[in-house]
Amino acid sequence: MLNDVTATRFITPLREGGSLPGLVEADDLNPYVLKFTGAGQGRKTLVAEVVCGELARRLGFRMPRLVTVGLDPVLGLGEPDPQVQELLRSSGGTNLGMEFLSGALGFDPLAFTVTPEEAGRIVWFDALVNNVDRSWRNPNLLRLRGETWLIDHGATMIWHHNWPGAEASAARPYDAADHALASFAPDVHAAAAELAPRVTEDLLAEVTAEIPDVWLADEPGFGTSDDLRRAYARPLLARAAVVHERITGIEGEK
Template identity: 55%
Template sequence: MSLPIVTATRYVLPLREGGSLPGVVEGNDLGTYVIKFHGAGQGPKALVAEVIVGELFRRLGLRVPELKRIMLDPVIGKSEPDYEVQTLLTNSAGLNLAVDFLPGSFGYDGSAGNPGDAGMAKILWLDAFVANVDRSWRNTNLLVWHKNLWLIDHGAALYFHHSWMSAEKFATLAYDADDHVFSIAAPGVPAVADELAAAITPELLTEVIALVPDEWLGEGDRERYLGHLLARLEHRSAWQPGGAS
């Protein structure tokens, strides 16, 4: 099993809101994508987190734009006048991550696309599970598209892999829900937690981890991700917002 693959045919523009300078590209399938580069500052680990977290969330019923692998020929960047962008394109030759572009979407500000109490609690619990530290009111990483809420930008999650924190430490690592965009939903988390925890089986985690391309992983990394996430699931009383269920 693998993510679909496309080839970038034209670089359209940079998205300077993101620290890793993602860009909008056109693909050979006539689709338009936000491209996340393996040559950006955080390297391929951010793309690994995007795949594991995004595909896990999708399988648990949340809306995440479709993810694809995308091949980038650095010749595309030769006509780019911005030296920073040109360097990034050159350094990211080969396989990168494509996120389906949602035209006309806008950032969630609480006035539209509200997921309801249970939906907010579900997102909060899942962000705590994967240690996603990038879903605050400063940067919600939530889009409203056709009146529905879509979750984006999960590269800051699973941060244990930057230094390969031990599974034992990650299992009980506290999560600061106070800074989360849906912190108000913390009291409702125990009501949704058991169902979510039961749905995250070893088989499901193995499936989403298998979607990560080999090029972005080191030897034994798939087993490490599985072990860390299963350990965290087992000790959820230590980090679960709203207390144990």
């Protein structure tokens, strides 16, 4: 399971992106980028962060460490921004923290390069989880000591916003024309050959087990949290074997 820490100090809001994350210090003395349950996207965004982030890590991608963060709303009393105060007040309990990578730079496709192999692996993974938020406008990639790190997977697995249509939604193609790495000749077929066999039922069960029960409670149409965990795994398992054939928008790909 994800390590559990408690926020001891709210440092500052991070005004990048629509979810308004914040930087906090925890009782393990480490800083974390905090994603709030009370943000507009709700707890499903945090579920997506965990499923996709932990799957990426197990497939060998560089991912900042994720933790669950207990938040006492009292930490927001001294925050002068009313919007941030309200966000803190509405997010008491279990939230998501992402390790803060000091010194990391946002990825700029005009300033950095990646190999076709690495680009292919990232594009393939984004196609697997249907990541619609890794464009050249907003890469959601970091560069640290010459290495590329993946962050921010809240806008993935859009099928979990409409479970009755999940199977049909998960079968749709992935348009990579605007992907941040589309210009680096991504070799998605080599990526599929390497990564697809590793996306197994057991691996996905391990990944979905990381989701805190509190974020899965009371989901309409599901009797237990484990039923919902299996529903998250099924589209990913089915998609892994064929998604490389459904990537469009990249020269040389179907």
